[in-house]
Amino acid sequence: MARLIKHATLVNEGKLYISDLRIENQVIAEIGPDLSAKPSEEVIDAQGMWLLPGMIDDQVHFREPGLTHKGSIASESAAAVAGGITSFMEMPNVSPSTTTRQALADKQAIAQRDSVANYAFYLGATPDNLDEIKAVDPQSVCGVKVFMGASTGDLLVEHPAALDAIFRECPTLIATHCEQGSVIQQNNARIEQQYGTPQIIHHPMIRDDEACYQSSSYAVALAKKYHTQLHVLHLTTAKELSLFSSAPLAEKHITAEACVHHLWFNEQDYPALGNLIKCNPAIKAESDRLALLKALHDGRIDIIATDHAPHTWQEKNVPYPQAPAGLPLVEHALLTLLEQVKRGAMTLEQVVEKTAHNVATRFAINKRGFLKEGYFADLVLIDPTRSTYVHHEQTRYLCKWSPFHNTTFSHQICATFVNGELVFDGDKVNTRHNAAQALRFNR
The missing domain is CATH 2.30.40.10 (Urease, subunit C, domain 1)
Structure with a gap:
């Protein structure tokens, strides 16, 4: 029409x-x-x-196939468009993991049938799927996702030789989740010794700035060594920001992202919200939140995304160590950023730049992300x-809850x-x- x-x-x-x-x-x-x-x-x-040009969310977990009790491409894309998100890029940690071109094709078929928003999918890297990575079509795959040191199942890539090969051979952009598993394990052991069973308030101590920095600095070093197109997802710490440049986006091959919940919440919100805001990497100190906002202004952070990751209410309402990490965000992400504008934390022009223009430019998306x-x-x-x-029952998520309830x-x-x-x-x-x-x- x-x-x-x-x-x-x-x-x-x-x-x-x-x-x-x-x-x-x-x-x-x-x-x-x-x-x-x-x-x-x-x-x-x-x-x-x-x-505005619709938000292009470069990091979502819509849970299909295999985890559709949490969400589906149909349900979560409907929530996304209600939140002003017109395109999404979906992650590979579903069941089975998206680690082959056939698995990518299977997801594409589901999205073609069910999605309300435009779509693309990441191929997941494993220690032994380099041939699949080298064979992806850069024009149809948004990127290759590498979980560096903090994942489960077959998507964890820790061995230096495997990481070197991926960064050297990947024909498209690499997006990384950066947390160093050995540091997390050491921190967890220390918390257990000092406090007994860890609680939600210990989450940012277990997944601390050192765990993030060790991994993200390693990724940046590899990208510099091989001149890889690297995009580091969901930064959460002031310490990591020193790794990134304020140069114009067009001059960069290493870029960084912040997520809406890390710009909104801080560690003071754990007592009230508990596992509902448990996510990896963790929501951290107010000083880190403010540093992320500053980095949005000076250009070290190029993109704002959601890392939308729904779990059921029942899954979240268990003791902290057993609770899964992740929270549903796509329906209210843009509204949180507009609230930041009202507070004076960013401008409306910056919201559009970080959620649409820069995403389209960084991922080289064809004819989207601008009013042209x-x-x-x-x-x-x-x-x-x-x-x-916002009320839990009024959300469009399959899980029917929101961290922004009330x-x-x-x-x-x-x-x-x-x-x-x-x-x-x-x-x-x-x-x-x-x-x-x-x-x-x-x-």
């Missing part, structure tokens, strides 16, 4: 300006003031609203005058468009049509 969005405040490439925007044949056909409606067009009056004529119409309309109240955000997502189709109208997600597409990468 052709659509004309009138009188919106567009946020794009560091500028805010009032304009109209026309959507035709899945793309942004025209941007300009006082565009005249065509007879067949739907006209949307967006006066007073912000029009000829680009796919992946858009989100925000009303800055209406609030959003929070009132100051903005409301009024519409989300994926390839020009209205997939969220501010109330309901439209899953009747198949608007979503596989992301393509210009590599």
Whole structure:
């Protein structure tokens, strides 16, 4: 359907300006003031609203295949578009793990059938799947995910020879989870000796800044040695920030990311929220949170993502050592960032840069992430005058809970468009049509 969005405040490439925007044949056909409606067009009056390129989330765990009691591509992509996320890149730690091209193809087929948002998938690295890594298609695979020192099953890669080979031979971007397992084990043993069975308040002590730094500095050293395209996921510590450059994004082959929950919560939130905010790497001190925000401003952190990782309420409500790590985030991630804007912690232009422009640029995504004529119409309309109240039962996640329960955000997502189709109208997600597409990468 052709659509004309009138009188919106567009946020794009560091500028805010009032304009109209026309959507035709899945793309942004025209941007300009006082565009005249065509007879067949739907006209949307967006006066007073912000029009942003949809968030591109480069790190989610949608749990399919094999873990669909926690979430599915259908359920979690629906929550994502309700949160203004129009594209996602999904991680390989499902069951079976996504460590072969066939497993990638199987996921693509599920997403083609069920996803409401655009999609791409990471191939998971193992100590012995180098041939699969070398054979991936850089134009259809967003990257290769390497769990460096903190994972379970076949996705843990610790041996130096295996890591060297992956960093040397990988034909596409490498995304790393960096925590050093030996440091975590030592910290855990010390906590057990000092306090007995560890509790949730000990989580940032067990997975501390040294565990993160030892692993991330190793990854950066390997990337410098082989000139690898490296993207370090979910930084959580001030200490790690010294590893990254404030140079323009176009000049970097090593980039860094922060996640919305590490920008929102700190270790003072553990007593109230407990295992609901248990995640790896851990939410840490307020000084670390503030350092991450500072690094967003100076360019050392290039991208903001979610690391959306749902678990059931029952799985979370067990003693700390047995509770799984991860929390559901996609439905309210953008709202948390808009709240940061209201607080003065970042600007609206920076939110768009870190959630859309830079993701599209870093991953070389074809014609997405900007409000430009000829680009796919992946858009989100925000009303800055209406609030959003969060309650567990009202979430769209399969797990039906949110770490933001009882929070009132100051903005409301009024519409989300994926390839020009209205997939969220501010109330309901439209899953009747198949608007979503596989992301393509210009590599």
